[in-house]
Amino acid sequence: MLRERPYTTLERGPAFYDLHRAQQGRLFTDHLMFAQDVPVWRDDRGA
Numbered sequence: 001m002l003r004e005r006p007y008t009t010l011e012r013g014p015a016f017y018d019l020h021r022a023q024q025g026r027l028f029t030d031h032l033m034f035a036q037d038v039p040v041w042r043d044d045r046g047a
Helices: 014-022
Strands: none
Touching: none
8 A cells, every 4th residue: 555656755855866966976875765664575585
């Protein structure tokens, strides 16, 4: 069951994406985005 539109979390973080677009190499930064109450499925090995 979706409680929000699928991309609501992404729409709330434009500064996150602006920072990454401004990077010259575009490899990675140490910034992260937290999405509360997102289910995560793992297999029996925990992967």
